[in-house]
Amino acid sequence: MNKVITTDICVIGAGSGGLSVAAGAVQMGADVVLIEKGKMGGDCLNTGCVPSKALLAAGHAAENARTASHFGVSTGPVEVDFGAAMDHVHSVIAGIAPHDSVERFEELGCTVIQAEARFTGPGEVIAGDKTVKAKRFVVATGSRAAVPPIPGLEAVGYFTNETIFENRSSPDHLIIIGGGPIGLEMAQAHQQLGAKVTVIEMMNILPKDDPDLVSVVREQIKASGISLYEQAKTKEILEVADRIRVVIEHDGIEITLEGSHLLLATGRKPNVENLGLSNAGIEYDQRGISVDARLRSSNRKVFAIGDVTGGLQFTHMAGYDAGIVIRNALFRLPAKIDHSAVPWVTYTHPELAQVGMTETDARQKFGDDIRVVTWDYAENDRARAEADTTGFIKVVTTRRGRILGAGIVGRQAGELIGVWALAISQKMKIGAIAGMIAPYPTLGELSKRVAGAWYTPSLFSAKTRKIVRFLLNLG
Known part of the structure; x- marks a missing residue:
């Protein structure tokens, strides 16, 4: 017979979202069972974000060596050892893996079960030779690569x-x-x-x-x-x-x-198969598990987070979802998701980063009652010093200056987009960015300069010049 485990929270899936819920919940005093049939760390650590950025770093290093002569540095012919580049990828994974390991989560106090989980009813799952009964469940099984129906x-x-x-x-x-x-x-x-x-x-x-x-x-x-x-x-x-x-x-x-x-x-396909979701009264389809704004499934004891919900498929979204679930499941607070300030980045060179509405999105919602300002990397002294002036920043606001969205294409765009994500999440106006002091010379000045450009038409208008002349004539 299966051993029965009774717990407060049962998390299915040890990817980014599941690990965040498990770590947070157990350290806040909840009894937690964590179930994972594959590798701890999920797609992000083993086959997604981490290895892809490590391989990109190797590629960028090779490209930098090829173009070093621009700075007066001679490297000679560049040779690439592809196997060694992959060794770098796996060394990065190995360096991060202990943070996501079974041992770490057992040390935190979680009961970790390495087996496939399947719901057998609305309040229990079977995993290996164990039956887990919990007050709340969190499904965080992620997604996998979608294979298109191409002949041959x-x-x-x-x-x-x-x-x-x-x-x-x-x-x-x-x-x-x-x-x-x-x-x-x-x-x-x-x-x-x-x-x-x-x-x-x-x-x-x-x-x-x-x-x-x-x-x-x-x-x-x-x-x-x-x-x-x-x-x-x-x-x-x-x-x-x-x-x-x-x-x-x-x-x-x-x-x-x-x-x-x-x-x-x-594209990606949510991992909903073989979970016995129907046994638990959980509604789902090929797009993923259906959830409400509090990330609850049709079975109110069961939450679903991350890629398995078919929403925004980013590791940082799974982490964000985890916080929403913890507030709901542990503190019974009616926390709801808000996707108005979700940033995302494509890590090519140049990088492309986006948060909030694009110009197209904003025009669909507000018509022409928006303002769009841009600033080129070529106008940034740090970009010039590093001989990397390709790209620009673009910000969309309401007529009154509330920031609706921002996009950046260029060097370190992913690092620069954070200030705009904060501004949108806090419903700031563009004056807050224009008024900040940015260190010189940095790429961060791009944000201040584009915000300042928003005020250019009014600051240097005929009306402003008249006001200045009037005040100066007063003595």
């Missing part, structure tokens, strides 16, 4: 983000299907590490971002030598003599591409 795909070998980081030899020609953040980041990393790369996207790349910002990334991607096909339909995939052939339709013309390796980066 099932007969060829391909990578997804779950397998690409196990590859230790540089592809001769990597074909990537999907021009979202994952596809573009892996395209640039592999190109900088020496591979020929082709990206195929059925729509336009980075469709959720501001098109003006995306155009800068597009130009840089093409300039680097990556072949990019947008608005292209993938019709068929074949394997011929150990080569991958991808047949696409682009601009009304059928084109056959041939490469050595294939990477699918065509």
Whole structure:
């Protein structure tokens, strides 16, 4: 017979969101059972955010060495050891893994069960040889790579983000299907590490971002030598003599591409299968578990967070969701999610970061009753000193100056977007940014300068000049 465990909180899934709930709840005095069938740390640590940024860092290092002569530094021919680059990736994972490990969470006081969990009723799950009964459950099972129904795909070998980081030899020609953040980041990393790369996207790349910002990334991607096909339909995939052939339709013309390796980066699919959700009265579909603004499922004892809800699929969203659940489940506070200030970043070079509304979003809601201001990296002294002036910052406000959204494309955009996320979350007006003191010379001055540009039309108007002359004439 299964051993029965009774607990306060049972968390299913030890990715970013699940670990945040478990760590927070147990340290606040709750009894916590944490169940994970795979690797602790989930997708983000093992096959997502961490390895992709580590591989990008290796690629950027190679590219920096190639372009060092711009600064008067001679490096000679750049040689890339692809296997060593992957060693770097896995050393980064190994360095972070203890923070997410079974041992750490057992030391915190959690009961960790390494098995597949399945609901058997509205208030219990089975995991291995144990039955867990809990006052509250949190489903945080994440998502996995979606595999599109392309004719011939099932007969060829391909990578997804779950397998690409196990590859230790540089592809001769990597074909990537999907021009979202994952596809573009892996395209640039592999190109900088020496591979020929082709990206195929059925729509336009980075469709959720501001098109003006995306155009800068597009130009840089093409300039680097990556072949990019947008608005292209993938019709068929074949394997011929150990080569991958991808047949696409682009601009009304059928084109056959041939490469050595294939990477699918065509979105994510929530992990809802084999959880017994129907047994617990939890409503779900192929998009994920349905939740309300408090992240409760149709079974009010069961919360769902992160990718499995089909919402914004970012690691920091799972962490944010965890805080909402803790307030609801432990303190019985009616905390609700607010996605008005969620930042996201694509870590290509240049980086592209966004928070709040894009200009298109704002015009759809407010019409022409908005203001848009921009400031170029080329006008920033730090960017000039570092010879990296590609990009700009764009801010959208109401006519009265309340910040609705901001986007940045350029060096360290992901680091710069934080101040705008804070401003939007606190409903600040743009004057707060214009009035701050930014250290010189920093890229952070971009935010202050773009905020100051919002006031330029009024500060240097004919009306202002008349007022100044009047006051000066008073003596």
